[in-house]
Amino acid sequence: MKSNRLEAFSDGVIAIIITIMVLEMKAPEEISLQALLPLLPVFISYLLSFIYLGMYWINHHHLLHNVERVNGKILWANLHLLFWLSLIPFATSWVGENHTNAAPVAFYGFLLLMCGIAYLVLQTVIITQHDEDFILRKVVGKDIKGKLSLVFYIIGILLSFLNPWLSISCYVIVAIMWIVPDKRIEKNVD
Amino acid sequence: MKSNRLEAFSDGVIAIIITIMVLEMKAPEEISLQALLPLLPVFISYLLSFIYLGMYWINHHHLLHNVERVNGKILWANLHLLFWLSLIPFATSWVGENHTNAAPVAFYGFLLLMCGIAYLVLQTVIITQHDEDFILRKVVGKDIKGKLSLVFYIIGILLSFLNPWLSISCYVIVAIMWIVPDKRIEKNVD
Amino acid sequence: MKSNRLEAFSDGVIAIIITIMVLEMKAPEEISLQALLPLLPVFISYLLSFIYLGMYWINHHHLLHNVERVNGKILWANLHLLFWLSLIPFATSWVGENHTNAAPVAFYGFLLLMCGIAYLVLQTVIITQHDEDFILRKVVGKDIKGKLSLVFYIIGILLSFLNPWLSISCYVIVAIMWIVPDKRIEKNVD
Amino acid sequence: MKSNRLEAFSDGVIAIIITIMVLEMKAPEEISLQALLPLLPVFISYLLSFIYLGMYWINHHHLLHNVERVNGKILWANLHLLFWLSLIPFATSWVGENHTNAAPVAFYGFLLLMCGIAYLVLQTVIITQHDEDFILRKVVGKDIKGKLSLVFYIIGILLSFLNPWLSISCYVIVAIMWIVPDKRIEKNVD
Numbered sequence: 001m002k003s004n005r006l007e008a009f010s011d012g013v014i015a016i017i018i019t020i021m022v023l024e025m026k027a028p029e030e031i032s033l034q035a036l037l038p039l040l041p042v043f044i045s046y047l048l049s050f051i052y053l054g055m056y057w058i059n060h061h062h063l064l065h066n067v068e069r070v071n072g073k074i075l076w077a078n079l080h081l082l083f084w085l086s087l088i089p090f091a092t093s094w095v096g097e098n099h100t101n102a103a104p105v106a107f108y109g110f111l112l113l114m115c116g117i118a119y120l121v122l123q124t125v126i127i128t129q130h131d132e133d134f135i136l137r138k139v140v141g142k143d144i145k146g147k148l149s150l151v152f153y154i155i156g157i158l159l160s161f162l163n164p165w166l167s168i169s170c171y172v173i174v175a176i177m178w179i180v181p182d183k184r185i186e187k188n189v190d
Numbered sequence: 191m192k193s194n195r196l197e198a199f200s201d202g203v204i205a206i207i208i209t210i211m212v213l214e215m216k217a218p219e220e221i222s223l224q225a226l227l228p229l230l231p232v233f234i235s236y237l238l239s240f241i242y243l244g245m246y247w248i249n250h251h252h253l254l255h256n257v258e259r260v261n262g263k264i265l266w267a268n269l270h271l272l273f274w275l276s277l278i279p280f281a282t283s284w285v286g287e288n289h290t291n292a293a294p295v296a297f298y299g300f301l302l303l304m305c306g307i308a309y310l311v312l313q314t315v316i317i318t319q320h321d322e323d324f325i326l327r328k329v330v331g332k333d334i335k336g337k338l339s340l341v342f343y344i345i346g347i348l349l350s351f352l353n354p355w356l357s358i359s360c361y362v363i364v365a366i367m368w369i370v371p372d373k374r375i376e377k378n379v380d
Numbered sequence: 381m382k383s384n385r386l387e388a389f390s391d392g393v394i395a396i397i398i399t400i401m402v403l404e405m406k407a408p409e410e411i412s413l414q415a416l417l418p419l420l421p422v423f424i425s426y427l428l429s430f431i432y433l434g435m436y437w438i439n440h441h442h443l444l445h446n447v448e449r450v451n452g453k454i455l456w457a458n459l460h461l462l463f464w465l466s467l468i469p470f471a472t473s474w475v476g477e478n479h480t481n482a483a484p485v486a487f488y489g490f491l492l493l494m495c496g497i498a499y500l501v502l503q504t505v506i507i508t509q510h511d512e513d514f515i516l517r518k519v520v521g522k523d524i525k526g527k528l529s530l531v532f533y534i535i536g537i538l539l540s541f542l543n544p545w546l547s548i549s550c551y552v553i554v555a556i557m558w559i560v561p562d563k564r565i566e567k568n569v570d
Numbered sequence: 571m572k573s574n575r576l577e578a579f580s581d582g583v584i585a586i587i588i589t590i591m592v593l594e595m596k597a598p599e600e601i602s603l604q605a606l607l608p609l610l611p612v613f614i615s616y617l618l619s620f621i622y623l624g625m626y627w628i629n630h631h632h633l634l635h636n637v638e639r640v641n642g643k644i645l646w647a648n649l650h651l652l653f654w655l656s657l658i659p660f661a662t663s664w665v666g667e668n669h670t671n672a673a674p675v676a677f678y679g680f681l682l683l684m685c686g687i688a689y690l691v692l693q694t695v696i697i698t699q700h701d702e703d704f705i706l707r708k709v710v711g712k713d714i715k716g717k718l719s720l721v722f723y724i725i726g727i728l729l730s731f732l733n734p735w736l737s738i739s740c741y742v743i744v745a746i747m748w749i750v751p752d753k754r755i756e757k758n759v760d
Contacts, residue, residue: 001631008198008578009627012585015202019210020589022276027284031291047273054269057199058262061191072628076749079624083617086592094597101601179266198388205392209400212466217474221481237463244459247389248452251381369456388578395582399590402656407664411671427653434649438642441575559646 003067006078010060013082017089018053021046024093042096045108048175049092055178056085056115063119066135067126077125081118087111105167106160112171113153120146149174193257196268200250203272207279208243211236214283232286235298238365239282245368246275246305253309256325257316267315271308277301295357296350302361303343310336339364383447386458390440393462397469398433401426404473422476425488428555429472435558436465436495443499446515447506457505461498467491485547486540492551493533500526529554573637576648580630583652587659588623591616594663612666615678618745619662625748626655626685636705637696647695651688657681675737676730682741683723690716719744 025042028035060081067074091111095104123146127137140146156170215232218225250271257264281301285294313336317327330336346360405422408415440461447454471491475484503526507517520526536550595612598605630651637644661681665674693716697707710716726740 001628001635005577005581005631007195009581009585011195011199012202012582013589015199016206016586016589017592018272019203019206019276020593022207022280023210023213023593025277025280027280027287027294031284031288031293033293033297035293036297050269050273050276054266058191058265061195065191072750075628076624079620082588083620086589086620087595090592090595090597094601097597098601103601103603103605104597107603107606180262197385201385201389202392205389206396208462209393209396209466212397212470213400213403215467215470217470217477217484221474221478221483223483223487225483226487240459240463240466244456248381248455251385255381370452387575391575391579392582395579396586398652399583399586399656402587402660403590403593405657405660407660407667407674411664411668411673413673413677415673416677430649430653430656434646437579438645560642 001070001075003064003070006070006075007061007064010064010078010082011057014053014057014060014085017086018050018057021049021089021092024089024096041099042093045092045096045099048171049088051175051179052112052115053085053088055175056081056119059119059178063123063126063136067130071129073125074122074129077118077122081115081122084111084114084118088115099168100164102160102164105164106157109153109157109160109167109171112174113150113157116146116150116153120150145177149177191260191265193254193260196260196265197251197254200254200268200272201247204243204247204250204275207276208240208247211239211279211282214279214286231289232283235282235286235289238361239278241365241369242302242305243275243278245365246271246309249309249368253313253316253326257320261319263315264312264319267308267312271305271312274301274304274308278305289358290354292350292354295354296347299343299347299350299357299361302364303340303347306336306340306343310340335367339367381450381455383444383450386450386455387441387444390444390458390462391437394433394437394440394465397466398430398437401429401469401472404469404476421479422473425472425476425479428551429468431555431559432492432495433465433468435555436461436499439499439558443503443506443516447510451509453505454502454509457498457502461495461502464491464494464498468495479548480544482540482544485544486537489533489537489540489547489551492554493530493537496526496530496533500530525557529557573634573640576640576645577631577634580634580648580652581627584623584627584630584655587656588620588627591619591659591662594659594666611669612663615662615666615669618741619658621745621749622682622685623655623658625745626651626689629689629748633693633696633706637700641699643695644692644699647688647692651685651692654681654684654688658685669738670734672731672734675734676727679723679727679730679737679741682744683720683727686716686720686723690720715747719747 025039025046028039070078088111091104091108095108098104120143123136123140123143127134127140130137152170152174156167158167159170160167215229215236218229260268278301281294281298285298288294310333313326313330313333317324317330320327342360342364346357348357349360350357405419405426408419450458468491471484471488475488478484500523503516503520503523507514507520510517532550532554536547538547539550540547595609595616598609640648658681661674661678665678668674690713693706693710693713697704697710700707722740722744726737728737729740730737
């Protein structure tokens with residue numbers, strides 16, 4: 001299978017996930033602008049997940065950019081990533097309605113952690129399928145940013161039982177850290 | 191990343207948004223043709239949003255038509271546009287059930303305004319990433335139509351507190367204004 | 381805009397419509413095989429709509445197969461078709477739960493009629509945009525099958541007030557008539 | 571029609587089916603980590619269906635990989651497969667909430683059986699449309715794996731009335747059997 005089919009399928013799944021989340025935002029029963037206020041946390045959790053999914057979409061492309069052919073291992077590592085990503089709307093909906101409670105906030109962090117791990121696994125599988133000169137190997141290097149994100153997620157999960165706002169801050173910091181596009185790959189690969 | 195990937199992803203998201211709206215239209219409990227009558231405002235709000243999204247889809251293509259490569263700034267400006275577009279089903283559902291109330295009508299106009307601004311931002315980001323000879327720069331020119339739309343949205347939002355029907359008229363006028371395909375780009379670029 | 385973008389977008393929308401319908405089928409509360417029996421009419425209405433949408437997808441391709449560039453008129457004629465197609469899940473859900481009542485059955489026929497008309501409009505717009513040698517013009521000819529379908533839909537709508545089963549038969553006959561792939565185009569165009 | 575259009579459409583439908591399933595998982599009302607426990611069977615049924623759909627997506631590509639042009643028969647055989655696949659979210663939702671009951675477990679197996687048969691039909695239709703040298707003919711051979719899967723599904727359906735866990739085991743065994751990518755095709759065809 002050529003990598004562009006894999007990209008197209010992954011694009012489709014991510015596009016659906018990112019759009020399906022909005023279905024969780026139900027129009028309020030009341031008809032005043034004040035009725036929108038209680039939806040604000042839902043809106044913000046939706047925005048954060050939107051940024052995360054957009055981020056995964058962009059990085060996923062950078063990852064597959066130099067891969068030409070994919071084998072079974074890469075296919076399943078990619079489906080594994082899509083599986084965890086597809087659970088984000090579920091966690092977003094839960095955390096959006098209960099953002100001051102430990103459980104949903106910790107669970108949201110757990111999902112981000114699983115997505116981060118799945119992404120690392122996919123990256124590792126792709127690199128080990130190629131030889132030493134493979135450009136992605138050099139570009140990714142020690143991948144400090146990827147591993148640092150995992151640490152932040154774990155801290156966020158632990159902090160949620162202390163104060164949910166602290167762990168939300170952790171998730172926001174990671175998002176900001178990644179919004180800056182990965183200069184390493186953009187410069188070296190293109 | 192090549193611009194055709196960006197187009198395909200945006201196409202996917204817009205296709206999902208435009209189709210998901212229909213889910214808001216629930217089959218009536220009663221089983222008579224009269225039972226469809228109360229759904230008429232929902233149907234018309236769905237039709238208007240369908241036209242707006244179709245319009246954005248067409249103009250989005252014209253915009254990306256001459257862009258060959260995209261960088262991080264364009265990617266995020268595009269995701270920013272998709273984010274606001276993805277909220278249209280939510281506003282459509284609210285306004286469809288309460289089209290004679292100020293709040294939903296104003297909110298619908300606010301969303302159209304944010305989409306319009308996000309589109310202008312994307313257009314500006316794309317133009318500033320290219321040199322002076324870039325064909326889109328000449329074609330867009332002062333973009334009177336784009337800015338006029340924003341003015342109409344703002345007037346619509348303000349009028350909603352006076353008479354919701356007046357502001358709905360504003361939104362319909364903008365739609366009609368854009369349904370006429372952008373001759374400027376179609377002629378000059380192709 | 382090239383016609384393959386239009387095809388890809390239309391494919392996306394049709395793929396979403398065809399899949400979204402299944403969401404209307406809710407898992408029964410009871411947990412016995414008998415609990416599936418009341419779902420049978422819903423299932424069959426879903427199957428019929430699936431065949432109709434599959435039919436439109438196939439014919440839509442035959443239609444756009446020889447078109448190279450599309451203009452604003454074709455774009456809007458195509459969006460017009462997609463609009464009516466996107467309402468099919470709504471009508472399917474209503475008719476599936478009330479298949480022995482005149483109103484839903486007539487409404488379902490009305491939607492099929494609007495889809496049929498929208499398809500004819502798109503076909504006419506495409507043909508009038510091309511010169512006399514355009515291959516589709518010869519292939520389509522008088523398009524007896526297309527116009528006959530419209531007649532059947534109208535008969536179906538009228539019969540629904542007499543006996544819904546008669547009108548359902550009309551819709552099934554049209555589906556069977558089209559399931560046989562359009563030999564005319566397949567032979568002449570390819 | 572070229573086979574890549576068929577692949578793109580099928581990709582779209584499978585991507586939507588695989589993602590829509592997650593909508594069945596509703597965020598719990600309670601806000602504790604314990605509230606997630608009752609969702610575990612739903613989660614696992616979702617995971618199993620995700621693997622099945624991923625499996626069909628991968629094998630579907632292998633199947634169409636060497637087909638260049640498709641005719642009406644292949645189109646309808648493919649839509650037939652997509653129809654049964656699109657019912658998987660419905661069955662997954664039912665079995666996820668009632669995994670210890672015979673009816674949903676048997677029904678889930680019945681759907682897997684229909685998907686398996688539809689896949690075999692598509693494969694046979696494709697092969698009979700090509701001549702004796704067609705590479706897929708040699709690769710597929712007697713297709714022991716495909717037919718063995720059908721046997722397992724039937725055993726699973728029958729066992730469900732004895733003990734649902736036994737039939738679930740059957741479905742899991744088939745999934746594991748297929749997760750190992752089809753070496754035959756991957757080696758011979760590429």
